[in-house]
Amino acid sequence: MRHGGLLRFAGWAVIGLFLAVSAPARADGLVQADVLYNGYYQSVLGDCSGCHTKAGGALLAGGDPIETPFGTIVPPNITPDVETGIGRWSLEDFRGAMHRGIGRGGKRLYPAMPYPYYALMPQRDVDALWTWLQTVPPVSNAVEANLLPFPFNEREAMAGWNEINFRPGPFQRDPDRSDQWNRGAYLVRGPGHCAACHSPKNVTGGDVADRYLQGALLQGWFAPEITGDAWRGLGGWSEEEIVAYLATGTSGRAVASGPMREVIEASTSKMKNDDLRAIATYLKSLAGSDGARPTPVAADNPRMVAGGAVYRDNCAACHGTDGDGARNLIPALAGSAAVQQEMTDTLARVVIEGVQGASSDKAPTAPAMPALGWRLSDAEVADVLTYIRNSWGNAAAEVEARSVEDVRAKLK
Numbered sequence: 001m002r003h004g005g006l007l008r009f010a011g012w013a014v015i016g017l018f019l020a021v022s023a024p025a026r027a028d029g030l031v032q033a034d035v036l037y038n039g040y041y042q043s044v045l046g047d048c049s050g051c052h053t054k055a056g057g058a059l060l061a062g063g064d065p066i067e068t069p070f071g072t073i074v075p076p077n078i079t080p081d082v083e084t085g086i087g088r089w090s091l092e093d094f095r096g097a098m099h100r101g102i103g104r105g106g107k108r109l110y111p112a113m114p115y116p117y118y119a120l121m122p123q124r125d126v127d128a129l130w131t132w133l134q135t136v137p138p139v140s141n142a143v144e145a146n147l148l149p150f151p152f153n154e155r156e157a158m159a160g161w162n163e164i165n166f167r168p169g170p171f172q173r174d175p176d177r178s179d180q181w182n183r184g185a186y187l188v189r190g191p192g193h194c195a196a197c198h199s200p201k202n203v204t205g206g207d208v209a210d211r212y213l214q215g216a217l218l219q220g221w222f223a224p225e226i227t228g229d230a231w232r233g234l235g236g237w238s239e240e241e242i243v244a245y246l247a248t249g250t251s252g253r254a255v256a257s258g259p260m261r262e263v264i265e266a267s268t269s270k271m272k273n274d275d276l277r278a279i280a281t282y283l284k285s286l287a288g289s290d291g292a293r294p295t296p297v298a299a300d301n302p303r304m305v306a307g308g309a310v311y312r313d314n315c316a317a318c319h320g321t322d323g324d325g326a327r328n329l330i331p332a333l334a335g336s337a338a339v340q341q342e343m344t345d346t347l348a349r350v351v352i353e354g355v356q357g358a359s360s361d362k363a364p365t366a367p368a369m370p371a372l373g374w375r376l377s378d379a380e381v382a383d384v385l386t387y388i389r390n391s392w393g394n395a396a397a398e399v400e401a402r403s404v405e406d407v408r409a410k411l412k
Helices: 003-045 048-052 091-100 123-133 155-165 179-189 239-248 258-266 273-285 302-314 345-353 378-388 401-411
Strands: 066-068 071-073 216-218 221-223
Touching: 003 123, 048 258, 091 123, 179 273, 221 258, 221 345, 239 273, 302 378, 345 378, 345 401, 378 401
Parallel strands: none
Antiparallel strands: 066 071, 216 221
16 A cells, blocks of 8 residues: 555544544434424424514514403513523423413413414424524513403413313324325414414304314404315315415415414415425315305496496406406405405405515515505495405405494504
8 A cells, every 4th residue: 555545544544533433422413403403393383483573573582462352462582581581491391381381380371372282292392392492592571471451361260261172182193194184284283273363262262163264353354264165265276376375475366464474474484395285285175164155246236336446446457357366466356265255354454454465585575455445435445345255256245334444443
């Protein structure tokens, strides 16, 4: 062997010895990196940032107020700050919050923190989320989370709420369904907590089980039905369209707005494509409300005639005379399930104050609709919505001017 060959052999031998000695440390490092990534991804699935990060504020340092039927709750600071965050919490405290709705010191949580859904998460994912949270920069930001009036501000009352509405336990697979369907069911029912917005609530604020994901009013927005129902749900959407909507906030059929815009930007646009497809598979499998489709309001009805005139003057330039919109920029109104929902609060709100669509790395251009409330009366808004809801094959109940008046008053 030549002298140079000996040197190379000796060099590789030293490197090999170093790698052999350091292998356990490197293996531990890879395991830790995997745990941290899994923890970050659990925060994406659970939309932690969407609630706990205020617009323009520090990551997870406390969110914007959430208006509930019982009063206001502010998502707290969950950075590892010792004084104002969760820096004094233990892993067991965190597990209790996620799986039982009981935080540090036995403090009961309100279900605005969606522990009834997080309870389905396996402990390894909860632990990974906790590990990742320890890496978030601590921020000193004191948040008064509970702004509820008496008696709802009494946390011990949550023991009774849990007895009525909460069934803790891990996710149970359906052995008769595919792995993809089961993954989608887990994501929707568990960390994604879709029912928190899209399922109607009972008088205590718990989900109405027999109307699962069939639409609900939340903070002045109507979260539409997202079952496989062909009329008001996602039955007319392809799985590819659902995936595109969740990934970008638009699919040609709809543009995400209001609270859903925040979900797209903070959560679903960051999910793996396989998970988005699993969600689509699961949602399309749900039977839904299966309501009786009404007879469309006659085209010669005075309100349809008036609404058509308002539409041509204010809407047709963007949405088209046939209501077909512009794919991935302006949603189609023809055949739109969102347009034909039972409640019209969102529709009236969008017309009155306009809307800004979601922006993500996959679709950075956020579509927008201008406000028309300054130029249209309540009656004109009601007429144009009635026209839209009963044209181009759509069929839905008329919109009354008084309901538009109510929406406008709430916006003020």
